[in-house]
Amino acid sequence: MATTRLITHHIAKGSTVGQTMKDRFDYGQNPLKTNDGDLVLSYECDAKTAYREFVLSKAKYHAITGRKQKKNEDVLCYQIRQSFLPGETDAEGALKIGYELAMRWTKGKHAFFVASHIDRPHPHIHIYYNSTTLDCTRKFRDFLGSARALRRLSDRICIENRLSYIAHPKLKSKGKYRHYGEWLGANRKPGFKERLKAQIDACIANIPQSFEAFLQAMQEAGWEVKRGRGGAISFRTEGQERFTRLRASTLGKGYGEDEIRAAIGGRATGSGNAPPRRKMSLVIDIQERLKAGKGPGYERWAKVFNLKQMAAAVQYLQENNLFSYEDLEAKAWEATDNFHAAAGRLKQVEAGMKRNAALKKAIVDYAKTRPVFEEYKAKKYSRKYLAEHEAELAVYRAAQASMRELLCGAKLPKMDALKAEWRRLASKKKSGYAEYRAAQKKMREAVTVKANIDCLLGIADREKNKEIER
Template sequence: MAITKLLHIKERSSGNPSAGLEAAIAYISNPMKTQNGRLTGSLNCTFQNAYKKMIATKKIYGKEDGRQGYHYIISFNPGEVTPDKALQITDEFCRRYLGTDYETVFSVHDDKEHIHSHIIFNSVSVADGHKYRYEKGDWKKEIQPLVNNICSKYGLEEIDVNETGINGIDYGEWEGNKKGTAPTNRDELRNLIDQLIPKVQSLDSLVEKLKESGCEIRVGKYVSIKLPSAERSIRTYRLGFAYEKENLIKRIAGETLSLPYINSPVQHQNEYKIVRAGFREAGKKTVYKSEYWKYKDSINKVQAINKQNQYLIEHGIRSEQQLQSRLSMIESQMDEIDVARKKLFVQRRMYQDLIEIIKSNPEEQAKEMIAEMGMDADSVFHFEKESRDLLEAYKTQKRILNKELALVKSIQAGYKKQIRR
């Protein structure tokens, strides 16, 4: 059974507009994933000149802007096909679907348990200059049925295109990268590290394997790696939690990583709730004098004054000093929330790669992907949910505090005006 995923490669907003296309071609031709280039093929070009030919075609027809190319992925079930059979299926699909119209390169990656193939083709036809156009529903009507037909020819199970809920998405609209670009240097570096970890026994041996792959390495407080095709190094902690130096060591040792436990907002409510008790002085019954005399002809202003008086009574505030203390307390609570929110935002950024996996995939698939990275999936899901809920609780609490702060300041301003008179 083979299923097709459809991606498009957008024009880069800065620098070389077709850099994403070039990076995508380089990614799918990775020798470490394609048996040193054996599991590759092309139509109307070669892998060596594919990018230059695609750019030349765009220039000939004056269509260098917009989408630069398309990236299709055909995924097979684990153990379903050999790499060579997957290459045959992919080759036949490209010839029947794209033919002589587009410069096309394709490859089979066999570095994972489930074999999958990548297809990249130009957005502009080399035959007549027309831009490729995907219409909604093409996956169901044309693309997947063709893959089914070829799979049937090779004795593989077909997918029911009318079946709903396949991976929870419409493959015609699916984008593996939310920015619509090809895999980045960080993606490739993650893949390379993930591939090497099961083959090494220590951080030193991982470093040696990376060097054998053509990478430049610096190891100190952090691990910095420069891919052969990259212009600059990347510190591994920027790849995500699972790639921090100490966690790489744990993964090599076969340990399962767990994210820090986040208490729920309910457990934090005593820390950040508004202090409602107020300051009470026994035996006193007077409160601030309102400015009713000034606003007696305005119903809205009378209501505002009543609200001020009610607040003062509820909180037992009977002096300017108590009001100022209340104001300081509210501002302090707001500062604490800001600090806590910032800390949580920083934590979520550190684990952004894991959070994106959760957001972009059905739960079971996300858990499998996280487990493959050597992480405890349950702790990752707990962290994502609880940190998200806590951020929402902080946001609500800040909104309540802002309203109270505005009310206290209005009372304080009115009191000062009354004193000046």
């Protein structure tokens, strides 16, 4: 289960910018923790001189932009800590995953280095990236919800690499939510059930050939396996008095024996947090593109792209607790109906605003041209007067007809009432548009995920064949 934490580094009290960063970086690159520096990767910088390069980039930033923050407020660099469950990956694997996380998080716009440590039982990495961009014109800003965005990116990369992740990390503690990195923190030792579920996830992620191979992997990981009456499977580890039964009612949905057997046999998604087999962009029909003239390079890129789309689809299914195709289909229909309902409400508000604007314009035009009509009437509809004021009289008649059509026999409202109604409708449109955009986003996500799952299961091809036969 990969956990993440985002840390900002400021100037240490009584120290300089360079010395502060050097102290931080020396800790991350400690030879005893990084196998004499073999477990360090860098991007657009030399890890050994990174603190000097970061200081130089900040001097260039001040020279180019002219902006300079107060000494205690300036962020020197950012640090990301990413930890993995023991047994899921090794130090080299963690280093590669950490490098990919850093590259996708910074989008290649910030220099960074990644150090994988071997001083703890669990693999973990430290990422240090410069707050100043490579062109020295901008800085990275720690935005609202950055920790959650980092966690989601880490979870997605874990799914792509067939590693488990924490689906619901936030736990209440004295009325407050703990941050992601504290989910398995020192103040809370995970229970036997949590440890058992984590180990099941790790074993399933390794794709055992059979259920017996899965049980053997559990035994090798230090779990005692017991077969009870009727063949029921139970597990126990060191320090545990009673066995824990392998069933969904005890461990949760996705952890029953039948579900695990189905996952191993390739018929289900497996355990609760283990990466399933099956995003927010439609997958590419690679064969069709190759027929259209695309080359081997495009084919390699498309395969990676499709893998990422399926990983995102898996993450969506986990986060929304969609454990069957029927649930996904219902979710897509519900999201589509909600979107159309929000669009309908927004159209009604816009129609009301359009009517309000037209009525106000008609009232103003009527008030401006009515004196002309009254004088025309007083002159007994003189042709000479009509020729001189034909345009004004045409505006008067059009405004009169428009008011008649818009009011439909109702009493003419006062201008202040119309203005108040306009403000109310404008406010309603603003909130309605936000609701519309949110519903549209949810619909696109649900429909795209369903389309990708259909593609994976071959449903789209079957429907296409039926249409051809018809």
